[in-house]
Amino acid sequence: MVVGDIATGTELLVIGAGPGGYVAAIRAAQNGIDTTLVEKDAYGGTCLNYGCIPSKALITGANLAHEAGNAEEMGIHADPVVDMSQLRDWKSGVVDQLTGGVEKLCKANGVNLVEGTARFKDENAVRIAHGGEGQGSETIEFEHCIIATGSRVIQIPGFDFGDEPVWSSRDALEADTVPERLVVVGGGYIGMELSTTFAKLGADVTVVEMLDDILPGYESDVARVVRERAEDLGIDMHFGEGASGWRDEDDGIMVTTETEDGEENEYRADKVLVAVGRSPVTDTMDIESAGLEADDRGFLSVDECRRTDVEHIYAVGDVVEDTPMLAHVASKEGIVAAEHVAGEPVAFDSQAVPAAVFTDPEIGTVGMTEADAEEAGFTPVVGQMPFRASGRALTTNHADGFVRVVADEESGFVLGAQIVGPEASELIAELAFAIEMGATLEDVASTIHTHPTLAEAVMEAAENALGQAIHTLNR
Amino acid sequence: MVVGDIATGTELLVIGAGPGGYVAAIRAAQNGIDTTLVEKDAYGGTCLNYGCIPSKALITGANLAHEAGNAEEMGIHADPVVDMSQLRDWKSGVVDQLTGGVEKLCKANGVNLVEGTARFKDENAVRIAHGGEGQGSETIEFEHCIIATGSRVIQIPGFDFGDEPVWSSRDALEADTVPERLVVVGGGYIGMELSTTFAKLGADVTVVEMLDDILPGYESDVARVVRERAEDLGIDMHFGEGASGWRDEDDGIMVTTETEDGEENEYRADKVLVAVGRSPVTDTMDIESAGLEADDRGFLSVDECRRTDVEHIYAVGDVVEDTPMLAHVASKEGIVAAEHVAGEPVAFDSQAVPAAVFTDPEIGTVGMTEADAEEAGFTPVVGQMPFRASGRALTTNHADGFVRVVADEESGFVLGAQIVGPEASELIAELAFAIEMGATLEDVASTIHTHPTLAEAVMEAAENALGQAIHTLNR
Amino acid sequence: ADDGSSSGGRVFAPPSVRRLARELGVDLDSVDGSGPSGRVTEGDVRAAAEDDGDGDEPNGPRTVQSNGKSATAKRDEGTSASAAASAESADREQTLAAPATRALAKE
Ligand SMILES: Cc1cc2nc3c(=O)[nH]c(=O)nc-3n(C[C@H](O)[C@H](O)[C@H](O)COP(=O)(O)OP(=O)(O)OC[C@H]3O[C@@H](n4cnc5c(N)ncnc54)[C@H](O)[C@@H]3O)c2cc1C
Numbered sequence A, B: 001m002v003v004g005d006i007a008t009g010t011e012l013l014v015i016g017a018g019p020g021g022y023v024a025a026i027r028a029a030q031n032g033i034d035t036t037l038v039e040k041d042a043y044g045g046t047c048l049n050y051g052c053i054p055s056k057a058l059i060t061g062a063n064l065a066h067e068a069g070n071a072e073e074m075g076i077h078a079d080p081v082v083d084m085s086q087l088r089d090w091k092s093g094v095v096d097q098l099t100g101g102v103e104k105l106c107k108a109n110g111v112n113l114v115e116g117t118a119r120f121k122d123e124n125a126v127r128i129a130h131g132g133e134g135q136g137s138e139t140i141e142f143e144h145c146i147i148a149t150g151s152r153v154i155q156i157p158g159f160d161f162g163d164e165p166v167w168s169s170r171d172a173l174e175a176d177t178v179p180e181r182l183v184v185v186g187g188g189y190i191g192m193e194l195s196t197t198f199a200k201l202g203a204d205v206t207v208v209e210m211l212d213d214i215l216p217g218y219e220s221d222v223a224r225v226v227r228e229r230a231e232d233l234g235i236d237m238h239f240g241e242g243a244s245g246w247r248d249e250d251d252g253i254m255v256t257t258e259t260e261d262g263e264e265n266e267y268r269a270d271k272v273l274v275a276v277g278r279s280p281v282t283d284t285m286d287i288e289s290a291g292l293e294a295d296d297r298g299f300l301s302v303d304e305c306r307r308t309d310v311e312h313i314y315a316v317g318d319v320v321e322d323t324p325m326l327a328h329v330a331s332k333e334g335i336v337a338a339e340h341v342a343g344e345p346v347a348f349d350s351q352a353v354p355a356a357v358f359t360d361p362e363i364g365t366v367g368m369t370e371a372d373a374e375e376a377g378f379t380p381v382v383g384q385m386p387f388r389a390s391g392r393a394l395t396t397n398h399a400d401g402f403v404r405v406v407a408d409e410e411s412g413f414v415l416g417a418q419i420v421g422p423e424a425s426e427l428i429a430e431l432a433f434a435i436e437m438g439a440t441l442e443d444v445a446s447t448i449h450t451h452p453t454l455a456e457a458v459m460e461a462a463e464n465a466l467g468q469a470i471h472t473l474n475r
Numbered sequence C: 001a002d003d004g005s006s007s008g009g010r011v012f013a014p015p016s017v018r019r020l021a022r023e024l025g026v027d028l029d030s031v032d033g034s035g036p037s038g039r040v041t042e043g044d045v046r047a048a049a050e051d052d053g054d055g056d057e058p059n060g061p062r063t064v065q066s067n068g069k070s071a072t073a074k075r076d077e078g079t080s081a082s083a084a085a086s087a088e089s090a091d092r093e094q095t096l097a098a099p100a101t102r103a104l105a106k107e
């Protein structure tokens, strides 16, 4: 164990081992760059430990139990009992397998791993504080640095995550019992994914959202499919209300909310999950010492190679201004930064960033909506295919939702897509690829799609935009 | 009711309303062609009534019941009971919904529908025999004709589908109880899909296959993943044995088989499913009267616009020589033929035809294998990503299998892909599209794929082929 | 070919072509795409690079040695390839062309 301060040097220092940082580190090492990765907590970052992965694992369990318990029409009679602590342990096993994998992959690619918290000393060095008392610290000098310190959950007045009944998403993902009554503050994607999960696991769920619909940012016909399904699942949604506080009651807690015109409401609960957003982690490592400054919300601005204002210091992932706070964006930015350090002719020049919401049903979107396309100066043409006309969707007993493709009328170039329905998160891949390729509606429509698959609906939406769908009526 | 023979005329006559015929008829009508569609049995053909759709519906039910009953490690405790006749009714409901939809879509697009059996009178006319006694017949004269009469199941000596214990795939899909013991003759895709289904529903399944592995035509490492899972499900597989006959026993039946060197084996069963292939239906409609001749196996040969030797008569779907007997091929051929009749500059010029097998796990393939690519004169480079390294696969608890991408080393053009694993049938779509687009490995690898999805494994397989995968080791 | 105005000023080209343009110092906005609706192909970018003359400085990053290979050098072999080689790759581009490209060719 090293106590005191020794200085080492590295060509590239990556701070933070989330999907931005570890991917950057591996790619840099693959390109022959001497790379050091510092992480203060756990390999895989928010995504693998407290975000994407554990949430999707719980969703799998909740879906299976709920579906099997509600499939009488298919002749399946079951009354599944979910042992929440077992489900949690299984989920933790998945997380461990993946985070262990990340560590192994880093090592196998030759990345130097350092545990500790990094703070900038100056433009070319950080000091690493090792965890625990008397673990000392070390200085690492670098030629290039990639900041990938990610984000943390936002706390709102009146709700302290230190209090036992107040849950962050991370607490929710660690639950070993299902609360009888759960109030969820925030109807964004994290709030809705967890609301759906806990409703399926048996909780009485109430969602409180300040705006006038769930999933702000999504088109209303997309959100509607999820909202209606949430209603079917018994989720009680209240819009135009902000949570103002909570208090203990004899039996559980009482969550109070306020509307814009000052009306107060109260909801009984056992737990309250606050999921109102995340903010970048740029305030705990003395970025000023490196000559950097974050914007007023804490984000760092970068150029197309992900360089900050200090040319040899890059930023990727949730800390970056303007790109969505998503794991795959972090990874792509990490790759771009790493390859740029290695001298490759790269840029973050993706034409469109896909995104998925793992609600019931799922949402997958990429690129422009019809309105976006109009705004950008295109004359959009739109094609749609409802899943209830898809043979595959009907055979899976999940036929809500649709595939919509947005294209430029004149050229036929695919500009965007919105999918809500079964496997939307997977189906969006083909359309994201189509947009990157500069493909036209005709390209998508005339590619043979396997029968019976949900992907055929992608083809049919393109055909619909061309006025020649087979399985849905053309306008 | 019309009795006697009246003659009507149509610009295009389509014979058979399967995925080849009904799609052709709709597209022709969309192009302004006066189109008549004759069907003797049921709209949707084999695929919707006795094939793709009912089989996938049963697979959904079997999977759900089986998964829910085997998820203790996830903390889900259930003991699902499947009421097979209810499952069958649900499946029939799905079929009815889709076949009803086909009929409506035909009408909405202006296709004239005729029920009856068509036989060629001459090169420009068919006689339609209407079903039932005394229903009379009519003559329809046509300018163009598309033959889409599909295929029928092959019967083998010793097994008469008229006998109650002998099942065709159609009988299996109509079952309202699960046989205790089922012998399946033929380890092709239909045999394996149904073996898996019935094993999951509780039958003791034995597969007898003449060749030395299941799923002939697939690479051995692909087939192996399915075979090992089938073993886990308790399916007993015997290779190098041909079924020779069966006899009644006190308790059920005894199926006898023979190896190449004459060794005999016997398997006790309640039902025996014979799934050894399908042959084209070209022998029941006097094609000679139209000047046509089928090959010795009954197939019709066609040009790239799907014209037979008689220029104004086209053939599409299972009756066509050389293209795979698959629904989406039938539909594509139907579209090509219809558009050609309409004077469009079309051809069946698809670079690659995707195919899926809905076993556990699924298989999705498209284009060339590594061996195919070598044979075609390319220097193939191959990339692979195992699902056990995919975060999404682990969170769905289905992590067997892999994605493999085959490309031309020099140019990077994607030539083929083999996927075995969760949602393989859907994931293959992006790679089929990549091949059609003439995309390179770099195009696939540098497209952002949503996290966490199975589709990321497609990207990683491409990265692996380029020697730069993040989540799997590069060779 | 497309004049770009109907496309909101955006250039439509596959990722590999965009990267090649950066490598060869070709400004994609100035390339006339020969693909369907003016999609820019690898051949278009290479032709544009030739037109600009060989001496052009790539607008990409500096060239560094990594694993004994230089990324830019790797690609330079491609640019200086013989006419025969580029003809061959053009052939392949045609046989492996996208559906809309093939439809265009047939019309
Ligand atoms: C519940 C939930 C569900 C989500 N689901 C999805 C989803 O389905 N799909 C999706 O794309 N995104 C999802 N996200 C978002 C996703 O997790 C983030 O976008 C992603 O993790 C960002 O990656 P990153 O590398 O920028 O940062 P992070 O993953 O946050 O990693 C940053 C790392 O840096 C470390 N660190 C910070 N400061 C220092 C320091 N000074 N020294 C050393 N180490 C430091 C942290 O400990 C952390 O490990 C979800 C998030 C949550 C909370």
Ligand SMILES: Cc1cc2nc3c(=O)[nH]c(=O)nc-3n(C[C@H](O)[C@H](O)[C@H](O)COP(=O)(O)OP(=O)(O)OC[C@H]3O[C@@H](n4cnc5c(N)ncnc54)[C@H](O)[C@@H]3O)c2cc1C
Residues within 6 Å of the ligand: A451, A452, B015, B016, B017, B018, B019, B020, B021, B038, B039, B040, B041, B042, B043, B044, B045, B046, B047, B048, B050, B051, B052, B053, B055, B116, B117, B118, B119, B148, B149, B150, B151, B169, B170, B190, B281, B284, B285, B316, B317, B318, B319, B325, B326, B327, B328, B329, B330
């Ligand atoms: C159990 C099973 C599972 C399958 N699963 C899949 C799958 O998952 N994916 C896939 O792609 N394929 C699958 N197939 C194959 C698929 O069903 C066929 O490839 C497809 O149906 C072929 O379409 P078609 O239009 O050529 O013929 P068909 O669907 O066979 O339709 C032909 C139609 O013509 C009618 N007809 C015949 N002769 C006459 C006449 N003289 N006059 C009037 N009408 C006539 C018939 O009644 C029939 O309706 C499966 C097949 C089976 C049996």
